[in-house]
Amino acid sequence: MRKLQRIATYIFLSIAAIVSIFPFLWMLVSMTNKSVDITQGRLLPGTHLFENLTVLFQQVDMVTALVNSTIIAVITTFLTLLIGSLAGYGFEIYRTPGKDRIFNILLLSMMIPFAAIMIPLYRLFGGISATIPFLGIDTLAAAILPTIITAFFIFFFRQNTKMFARDLVEAGRIDGLSELGIFFRIYLPTMKTSYAAAAIIAFMNSWNNFLWPLVVLQSPEKQTIPLLISKLGAGYTPDFGVIMSAIVIATLPTAIVFFLMQKHFVAGMMGSVKG
Amino acid sequence: MGKAMNNTGSIPYTVKKKRKSGGLKKNYIGWFFILIAVAGICLFYFYPMVQALLLSFQSGMGANLEYVGLDNYIRLFSDPTFIAALTNTMIYLLVQVPVMIVLALFFSVLLNDATLKFRGFFRLAIFLPCVTSLVAYAVIFKYLFGVDGLVNRFLIDLSITSEPLNWLSDPLLAKLTIIIAITWRWTGYNMIFYLSALQNVDKSMYEAAKIDGASALQQFFYITVPMLKPIILFTSIISTIGTLQIFDEIMNITNGGPGNATLSISMYIYNLSFEYTPDFGYAATVSYVIVILVVLLSLIQFKVAGDNK
Missing domain, CATH: 1.10.3720.10 (MetI-like)
Known part of the structure; x- marks a missing residue:
């Protein structure tokens, strides 16, 4: 009986594992196959990899999408971490009842559905377009700005600051460091693991973001990888090999980070409940 | 992410001078730390929420909007x-x-x-x-x-x-x-x-x-x-x-x-x-x-x- 249960468990988990992994294997294999072969259900590696990549990079403008996505994700990650950690640190270290109240109000913004603020944001950036063109609709700055300040990261860093030894702040003051100096020279280096976890999540969110870039980035030379994949996928005569190549490239950064830094990755994902 | 406080010992405790400023200055600088975040969330979350609420009582094509009261809400049904x-x-x-x-x-x-x-x-x-x-x-x-x-x-x-x-x-x-x-x-x-x-x-x-x-x-x-x-x-x-x-x-x-x-x-x-x-x-x-x-x-x-x- 016990043995039977064991076997059933293994069979069940194996099916779950196969279902979870199969789409990954399929996209890797399909990346090397011709479109026709893919539609006919070929599941073996082929020899069309180079051709698929050539089409992707020369005819579909993957380079532009890669560059845009990278610029947006790197800047977003940097600013998200900076602003989020400054605030999380500020709320925890300089704690006052007033700030706690503000903090609770900020947390409410996590409940706001993006669809509800999308139109006003679009109109906001539309209004800016005329006066400050480099911040308006169809600029990378507009794609970045509304995404860099989120209550999630403020909360995340505040929770993590609770584990930061306050004595270090006092030690820094005694040392004659300014308050900002304490933050940059003591807090930041000691909290490296928290920053790593946050960076992974911020980068991933930005790299994969779809709806806001779809709304705000309109011209082809501004498009990001998710926009490109969506456009390719919606085409009437899709070249499956090329699309699969694009999907593999889009998935690669997050997959690599996941395999190299599993602990930080999971810690980041769960950051909202830790502490 | 829990290993943040291991190197307490590496901070040199050479006392230069004691800060004379007390709570007031620290409180002031505390607001500075949270300023950008608070302003950003107000601008990119709360302000649009209010705007969306106002918009929900308006109707029209593109930029030509006028107040129509609860018409939109009735239209939902x-x-x-x-x-x-x-x-x-x-x-x-x-x-x-x-x-x-x-x-x-x-x-x-x-x-x-x-x-x-x-x-x-x-x-x-x-x-x-x-x-x-x-x-x-x-x-x-x-x-x-x-x-x-x-x-x-x-x-x-x-x-x-x-x-x-x-x-x-x-x-x-x-x-x-x-x-x-x-x-x-x-x-x-x-x-x-x-x-x-x-x-x-x-x-x-x-x-x-x-x-x-x-x-x-x-x-x-x-x-x-x-x-x-x-x-x-x-x-x-x-x-x-x-x-x-x-x-x-x-x-x-x-x-x-x-x-x-x-x-x-x-x-x-x-x-x-x-x-x-x-x-x-x-x-x-x-x-x-x-x-x-x-x-x-x-x-x-x-x-x-x-x-x-």
Whole structure:
């Protein structure tokens, strides 16, 4: 009986594992196959990899999408971490009842559905377009700005600051460091693991973001990888090999980070409940 | 991320001068730290929320808007597309979230068994879908579930069906495809929350239950579920908020079709604003329906599950 249960468990988990992994294997294999072969259900590696990549990079403008996505994700990650950690640190270290109240109000913004603020944001950036063109609709700055300040990261860093030894702040003051100096020279280096976890999540969110870039980035030379994949996928005569190549490239950064830094990755994902 | 405070010893304690400024200056600088974040959240979250509320009482094409009172809200009730979008979204919510949470709980209980072989591999495999972007996996699912896609080939090979199923063009099957896709993407994500919570459950409780002759199922319902209640509540709220806003998958797997059979509220808002002749006022009204649903459902879930916290 016990043995039977064991076997059933293994069979069940194996099916779950196969279902979870199969789409990954399929996209890797399909990346090397011709479109026709893919539609006919070929599941073996082929020899069309180079051709698929050539089409992707020369005819579909993957380079532009890669560059845009990278610029947006790197800047977003940097600013998200900076602003989020400054605030999380500020709320925890300089704690006052007033700030706690503000903090609770900020947390409410996590409940706001993006669809509800999308139109006003679009109109906001539309209004800016005329006066400050480099911040308006169809600029990378507009794609970045509304995404860099989120209550999630403020909360995340505040929770993590609770584990930061306050004595270090006092030690820094005694040392004659300014308050900002304490933050940059003591807090930041000691909290490296928290920053790593946050960076992974911020980068991933930005790299994969779809709806806001779809709304705000309109011209082809501004498009990001998710926009490109969506456009390719919606085409009437899709070249499956090329699309699969694009999907593999889009998935690669997050997959690599996941395999190299599993602990930080999971810690980041769960950051909202830790502490 | 808990190893932040190991190197206390490396800070040199050479006392230069004692800061004469006391609480006032520190308080002042404290506000400086949070200033950008507070301003940003007001500008990019709260201000748009107010704007959307004002918009929801206006109507007109593009930039020509005028106040129409409650007309938009009344229009909701007689708008078949909105009713379809609302119904679909609620179906996703009521079917997908419970199925996923039960599945994730089940996986986590199985994987929490230390005597299980290949535990790490199974955990990794089931978590893996989380690394894909929503657009990427949506496009993959669209092809997998196409008429001549691999899912149909597989079903025909196993003689489960003799003819290919119209996964994407049958109203019911299209909804099912969306539900399968979301479940594939998010089950592992929920599982890791439960797995980490299970680490904190006292093993002796299970030992005691076994001695008392409790079956595995009884242990699950009388120990595991009650112990994990707070985290189940948390994940169900997160999933509810996420599902109410579902957009990427709908747009990329079915584009709302066939007809409006898979259209979600977010997708309808997008269409109203950017696909049809833009009607920002009415789109804002529809968006407030999501806001109201998020608040209501979160409150209900807290009420239902929150009594022991």
